[in-house]
Amino acid sequence: xxxxxxxxxxxxxxxxxxxxxxxxxxxxxxxxxxxxxxxxxxxxxxxxxxxxxxxxxxxxxxxxxxxxxxxxxxxxxxxxxxxxxxxxxxxxxxxxxxxxxxxxxxxxxxxxxxxxxxxxxxxxxxxxxxxxxxxxxxxxxxxxxxxxxxxxxxxxxxxxxxxxxxxxxxxxxxxxxxxxxxxxxxxxxxxxxxxxxxxxx
Numbered sequence: 001x002x003x004x005x006x007x008x009x010x011x012x013x014x015x016x017x018x019x020x021x022x023x024x025x026x027x028x029x030x031x032x033x034x035x036x037x038x039x040x041x042x043x044x045x046x047x048x049x050x051x052x053x054x055x056x057x058x059x060x061x062x063x064x065x066x067x068x069x070x071x072x073x074x075x076x077x078x079x080x081x082x083x084x085x086x087x088x089x090x091x092x093x094x095x096x097x098x099x100x101x102x103x104x105x106x107x108x109x110x111x112x113x114x115x116x117x118x119x120x121x122x123x124x125x126x127x128x129x130x131x132x133x134x135x136x137x138x139x140x141x142x143x144x145x146x147x148x149x150x151x152x153x154x155x156x157x158x159x160x161x162x163x164x165x166x167x168x169x170x171x172x173x174x175x176x177x178x179x180x181x182x183x184x185x186x187x188x189x190x191x192x193x194x195x196x197x198x199x200x201x
Contacts, residue, residue, distance in 0.1 A: 016054055016064075018044045023065055032062065032110040032117075063121060070099050071125045083136035090176040092129065093156055096122075097172035100164035119157065126153035155183065 022044035026035050037058055041051050055061045074095045082088050099122070104111040111118065130149035134140055140148075159179050163170075170178070 012054070015046065015050065018046065019051060019054060019061065020065055020068065023061055027107045027110055030110075032107075032114045062117075066118070066121050067125065069103070070095065070122055071129065073098070074129065078133075082133060084130065084133040086180055088133055089156075089180055090173070092126070093160060093176040093179055094172040096126075096156060096160040097163060097168075097175060100160055101168065104164055119161075123153045123157050126157060155179075 019040060022040050025043060026039055037051055041048055077091045078088055127149045130152045131145055134145040134148060163175050
């Protein structure tokens with residue numbers, strides 16, 4: 001309870017925002033791996049003790065920054081009662097496209113050098129979002145929801161990353177249409193093959 005009160009304290013929120021703003025201002029001009037806590041505290045005009053009162057290290061700050069950049073943006077588009085359907089999947093794909101486009105354009109060096117880290121963190125966040133959405137479907141058990149979340153996380157991340165790398169030849173909305181159609185076709189093919197096998201065909 002005390003920890004929650006600290007997190008919602010306006011002074012704490014202001015300081016965290018100062019740190020996040022400083023980090024975001026550094027990323028376009030310096031590779032993520034080369035940004036130091038000293039760089040951040042200097043830009044935020046705070047001392048190191050203040051930084052460490054909010055974050056264990058720069059990697060925890062990076063996690064928080066990515067959550068703001070991607071998950072925060074996405075959750076604004078989804079209602080608290082949203083479930084996984086065509087509309088929410090479109091919102092996720094469009095948000096991912098915006099993320100890839102913005103980050104790779106503004107922070108090209110960091111986007112390329114930190115690709116494994118970015119991939120790990122974003123798919124982890126996606127997994128949580130998909131589990132939350134699938135949790136609204138009562139017929140799904142927890143294990144199935146977890147498996148589906150993992151599959152969808154890697155699928156949509158890969159689709160949107162390739163879209164960005166290959167020159168963004170269609171709009172994010174059109175990509176979402178194509179991706180959803182492809183996913184549905186794959187599911188139908190699997191179902192059909194399964195049924196055929198069961199019938200001895």
